[in-house]
Amino acid sequence: MNGLDTELVAEKVAQSRRAVAETDGVDAWVTFCRETDAVPEPALPYVLGFDVVWPTAVVIGPEDSTVVLGRHDAPNAEELGVHEVRAYDESIAEPLRTTLDEIGTSGDGPQTLALNYDADDDTADGLTHGLFRRLESLLPDREFVSAGPIVRRVRGLKSETERQRVRRAAETTEELLQTAASTWGPATTEAAFAATLHELLDDRGLGTAWARDYCPTVHLGGDSEVGHTLPGEHTLPEGELLHVDFGVRRDGYAADIQRLWVRGEPSAELRAVFRDVRAAIDAGHEVLEPGVVGHEVDAAARAALTDRGHPAFQHAFGHQVGRVAHDGGTLLGPEWERYGDAPRGEVRAGEMYTMELGVDTEWGYVGQEEMVRVTDDGTEWVVPPQTRLRRLSETD
Amino acid sequence: MNGLDTELVAEKVAQSRRAVAETDGVDAWVTFCRETDAVPEPALPYVLGFDVVWPTAVVIGPEDSTVVLGRHDAPNAEELGVHEVRAYDESIAEPLRTTLDEIGTSGDGPQTLALNYDADDDTADGLTHGLFRRLESLLPDREFVSAGPIVRRVRGLKSETERQRVRRAAETTEELLQTAASTWGPATTEAAFAATLHELLDDRGLGTAWARDYCPTVHLGGDSEVGHTLPGEHTLPEGELLHVDFGVRRDGYAADIQRLWVRGEPSAELRAVFRDVRAAIDAGHEVLEPGVVGHEVDAAARAALTDRGHPAFQHAFGHQVGRVAHDGGTLLGPEWERYGDAPRGEVRAGEMYTMELGVDTEWGYVGQEEMVRVTDDGTEWVVPPQTRLRRLSETD
Numbered sequence: 001m002n003g004l005d006t007e008l009v010a011e012k013v014a015q016s017r018r019a020v021a022e023t024d025g026v027d028a029w030v031t032f033c034r035e036t037d038a039v040p041e042p043a044l045p046y047v048l049g050f051d052v053v054w055p056t057a058v059v060i061g062p063e064d065s066t067v068v069l070g071r072h073d074a075p076n077a078e079e080l081g082v083h084e085v086r087a088y089d090e091s092i093a094e095p096l097r098t099t100l101d102e103i104g105t106s107g108d109g110p111q112t113l114a115l116n117y118d119a120d121d122d123t124a125d126g127l128t129h130g131l132f133r134r135l136e137s138l139l140p141d142r143e144f145v146s147a148g149p150i151v152r153r154v155r156g157l158k159s160e161t162e163r164q165r166v167r168r169a170a171e172t173t174e175e176l177l178q179t180a181a182s183t184w185g186p187a188t189t190e191a192a193f194a195a196t197l198h199e200l201l202d203d204r205g206l207g208t209a210w211a212r213d214y215c216p217t218v219h220l221g222g223d224s225e226v227g228h229t230l231p232g233e234h235t236l237p238e239g240e241l242l243h244v245d246f247g248v249r250r251d252g253y254a255a256d257i258q259r260l261w262v263r264g265e266p267s268a269e270l271r272a273v274f275r276d277v278r279a280a281i282d283a284g285h286e287v288l289e290p291g292v293v294g295h296e297v298d299a300a301a302r303a304a305l306t307d308r309g310h311p312a313f314q315h316a317f318g319h320q321v322g323r324v325a326h327d328g329g330t331l332l333g334p335e336w337e338r339y340g341d342a343p344r345g346e347v348r349a350g351e352m353y354t355m356e357l358g359v360d361t362e363w364g365y366v367g368q369e370e371m372v373r374v375t376d377d378g379t380e381w382v383v384p385p386q387t388r389l390r391r392l393s394e395t396d
Numbered sequence: 397m398n399g400l401d402t403e404l405v406a407e408k409v410a411q412s413r414r415a416v417a418e419t420d421g422v423d424a425w426v427t428f429c430r431e432t433d434a435v436p437e438p439a440l441p442y443v444l445g446f447d448v449v450w451p452t453a454v455v456i457g458p459e460d461s462t463v464v465l466g467r468h469d470a471p472n473a474e475e476l477g478v479h480e481v482r483a484y485d486e487s488i489a490e491p492l493r494t495t496l497d498e499i500g501t502s503g504d505g506p507q508t509l510a511l512n513y514d515a516d517d518d519t520a521d522g523l524t525h526g527l528f529r530r531l532e533s534l535l536p537d538r539e540f541v542s543a544g545p546i547v548r549r550v551r552g553l554k555s556e557t558e559r560q561r562v563r564r565a566a567e568t569t570e571e572l573l574q575t576a577a578s579t580w581g582p583a584t585t586e587a588a589f590a591a592t593l594h595e596l597l598d599d600r601g602l603g604t605a606w607a608r609d610y611c612p613t614v615h616l617g618g619d620s621e622v623g624h625t626l627p628g629e630h631t632l633p634e635g636e637l638l639h640v641d642f643g644v645r646r647d648g649y650a651a652d653i654q655r656l657w658v659r660g661e662p663s664a665e666l667r668a669v670f671r672d673v674r675a676a677i678d679a680g681h682e683v684l685e686p687g688v689v690g691h692e693v694d695a696a697a698r699a700a701l702t703d704r705g706h707p708a709f710q711h712a713f714g715h716q717v718g719r720v721a722h723d724g725g726t727l728l729g730p731e732w733e734r735y736g737d738a739p740r741g742e743v744r745a746g747e748m749y750t751m752e753l754g755v756d757t758e759w760g761y762v763g764q765e766e767m768v769r770v771t772d773d774g775t776e777w778v779v780p781p782q783t784r785l786r787r788l789s790e791t792d
Contacts (some may be wrong), residue, residue, distance in 0.1 A: 009475075035518040035720075038436075038518055038720045039521070040434075040435065042435060051606075051607040051610065052611065053722070055734055067653075076625060088686065089710050090732040090733060090734060091732065092733075093733060094733060113524070117525035117526040117529070119526045119529050119530040122434055122524075122527075124526065125435070125524040125527065126435065127525045128521040128523060128524055128525065129511070129513035129524065130515045130516070130517075130521035131515070131521065131525075132525040134736075137515075169662040210433045211446075211447040213446065213447075214447065225471055226468075230400070230472065314468070314485050324431075326431055326449070336486040337486060337489060338450055338451055338484075338486060338487055
C-alpha cells in the first residue's frame with residue numbers, strides 16, 4: 001500500500017472497540033511501540049496503518065480511541081482521521097496518563113490494560129520486553145493483561161475488504177506460478193526458477209508473502225533437501241517433481257500455496273503418493289468448520305496420512321493467512337510444546353486458513369498447500385485446489 | 397542481500413564472542429526469536445543472517461556459539477557454517493538447556509544470560525515480552541540481564557565490510573538525489589519527486605533506508621508542513637526550497653542524508669539562515685570524537701543555533717547509522733525522557749553518526765543532515781557535506 005489505508009483502519013478500529021467492549025475485565029487495549037520501521041508492531045497496520053518513530057500509544061477503549069505520538073508523526077494521524085490525536089514533544093508520560101484517565105475503569109479495581117504480549121502467538125506479541133518495562137514504570141498503578149484474545153479476534157475475522165485482498169493475492173500467486181512453469185526447461189535450476197518468479201513480482205511491483213530469499217522455496221527432484229532452504233542448483237530429472245511453496249503479498253495481504261509439476265510420465269507409485277497426500281488434505285478439510293478445535297483438524301489429516309503408511313509430517317496441518325503468511329491465532333496443529341496454546345483455539349467463521357502436508361519420496365517432495373475461508377457452515381476455497389499432478393512441457 | 401551473508405556473520409559473531417568474554421557477569425548472549433519475517437529481531441542479521449520460522453536461540457558464549465532451531469530451518473544454519481547446529485522437531489527446551497549447560501558459569505551463582513531487551517534502545521530490544529515469559533518458564537534456574545551493552549558494541553563498531561557498505565549506500569543516495577533534482581520542473585509536486593526517486597531505486601533493485609512511504613520525505617517551499625509526512629501536492633515557488641530527507645539501503649546497510657536546492661535566487665535572509673544551520677552543524681561536529689558523551693555533542697550544536705536567534709530543533713542532533721537509519725546505541729541527543737539513557741552513552745571510534753538540524757522559514761525547511769564515521773582522533777565524512785545551496789535548473 002502506498003499512502004494511508006484509511007478505510008481499512010477505520011473498519012478494523014471499529015471492530016477493535018467492539019472487541020474491547022465485549023472482553024471482560026479489560027478497560028482499554030494499548031498498542032505501544034516505536035521505530036516500527038526497524039521493529040514492526042504486527043498490530044499497528046490494523047490500528048494505525050503507518051510507521052512511527054517516537055514512542056507511540058494507540059489506546060482503544062470500548063467507545064473511542066486516541067493515539068498519543070511524537071510531534072513529527074502527528075500529521076499522518078491527523079490525516080488518517082480515525083483517532084483523537086495527542087502529539088507530544090519531550091515525553092509521552094503525561095498525555096498517555098491523561099488519555100487513560102479519561103477512559104477510566106469499568107470495575108472497582110485498578111484500570112486494566114490489554115497489551116500486545118503472548119507467549120505462543122507472534123502476531124499478538126509485538127510489545128518488546130524493554131517497552132513492557134518502560135510501561136511498568138510509566139504506569140505503576142495499572143494492571144496489565146495479554147491482549148491476545150482481542151488481537152486474535154481483530155486479526156482473524158476478516159472484513160470484506162480483507163477477504164478480497166487475500167483472494168487477489170492468491171489468484172496472483174497462481175497466475176505467476178503458471179507463468180513461471182511455462183518457462184521451465186531441462187536446464188532450469190531451482191535458483192533460476194526462483195529468479196523467474198522474482199522478476200515477475202518486480203515487473204508488477206508486488207512483494208513476497210514471507211522473506212524474499214525463501215519465497216519461493218523451490219525443490220527439483222528427489223535429491224533436493226526439503227525445508228526452508230535457499231533455492232539451489234538442482235535441475236529436474238525425468239519422472240520427478242518440481243515443488244514450489246510461494247505466496248504473493250499485494251495491498252498488504254498475503255497468500256501461501258504449494259504446487260507440484262512432474263517432468264514426463266509419473267510412476268504409478270508417485271501417482272499413488274499424490275492421491276494419498278490429497279486424501280489426507282481432504283480428511284482435514286472435512287472436519288474444518290466453526291467450533292472445531294485446531295488440533296482436531298490436524299489429527300484428522302495426520303491420521304489419514306499415517307494410516308496410508310506414510311510418515312507423519314513435522315509441522316502443523318494449517319495456519320491462518322492474512323497480512324502475513326503465518327498470521328497467528330488458532331493453529332490447525334498438533335499439541336506440541338513449540339506451538340504452545342495455539343492448537344487449542346477454536347476455529348471461527350471469517351478466519352482464513354492454509355491446509356498443507358507432504359511426503360518426501362525418491363521423485364521429490366509431494367507437498368500440497370491450499371487456502372480456504374471458514375464460513376458459517378463449512379469452508380470455501382480461496383482459489384481452486386490442485387487435484388492432479390501438472391505436467392511440465394519443455395520449452396527449449 | 398540475496399543468499400547467506402556468511403563472511404559478515406562470521407566477522408560479527410567473532411566480535412560477539414569477544415564482547416561476551418569481556419562483559420563482566422555474563423556467561424552467554426542469547427538471541428531468542430521466531431517468525432522473524434513477521435517480527436524481525438534486529439540482532440539476528442548479525443548473529444545468523446537469515447530468517448527463521450520456529451522458536452530459535454542463537455547462543456554465543458565467550459569461546460564458541462550454537463544455534464538451536466527447528467528442523468526445517470536447520471539446512472541454512474548448516475550451510476552458514478558459523479555455529480554448532482542443534483535441530484529440533486517438537487520442542488526447543490531440551491537442546492537449549494543442553495547447550496547452556498555446556499557453557500556453564502564463570503562465577504559461583506546461577507548462570508547469567510544476556511537477553512535482547514532494553515527500555516531505551518530499540519535495536520537492542522528485539523525480545524518480545526511474550527518470548528521473555530516463555531524463557532522464564534523454560535529456564536527457571538537462570539538469571540537474565542539486558543544484552544544492551546553487548547548489542548551496542550557489536551552493532552556500533554563497524555567492521556571494514558560494514559563501513560564500505562554504509563559508504564556505498566550514502567554515495568548511491570547522493571547520486572540518486574542529484575539525478576532526481578536534474579528532472580525537477582516548476583510543475584513537479586512533492587509526490588512526483590518522491591516517485592522519481594522510487595523509480596530510480598526500483599531500476600537498480602535497491603531498497604529504502606526506512607519505510608518507503610516516508611523515504612524520501614520531500615518538502616517544496618514554505619507552505620509544506622515539516623515532519624515524517626507523506627509527500628504531498630505542493631509545487632515550488634520562485635526563491636523557495638526543495639528539501640529532501642532520503643536514504644538508500646543496499647547490501648543490508650543504510651544511509652540517511654538531507655539535501656537542499658533553491659529555485660532561482662535565494663534572498664539574503666535565506667542565505668543567512670543556511671549559513672547559521674551549517675554553523676550549528678559544524679559546532680556539533682567540532683566536539684564529536686571518542687569519549688565525548690552524546691548529549692554534549694547535541695548541546696554544542698543546539699547552543700550554536702539558538703545563539704544565532706533560531707528556535708531549538710525538537711529532535712536529537714545525531715543518531716547512529718548501520719543496518720537501519722536509526723541504528724540505536726549512543727544518541728547525540730538532549731536528555732529528554734523520550735530518549736531514555738541513549739544520550740548518556742559515550743561515543744566510540746568505529747561508530748557512524750548523522751548530524752542533522754534545521755530551521756523552518758517562509759521559504760521552506762532549511763534542514764541539513766550529514767554522515768560521519770568516528771575515528772581514533774576525530775571523524776571522517778562518509779560522503780562530502782553540502783556546504784552551499786544547490787540551484788535547481790528548469791528542464792521543461
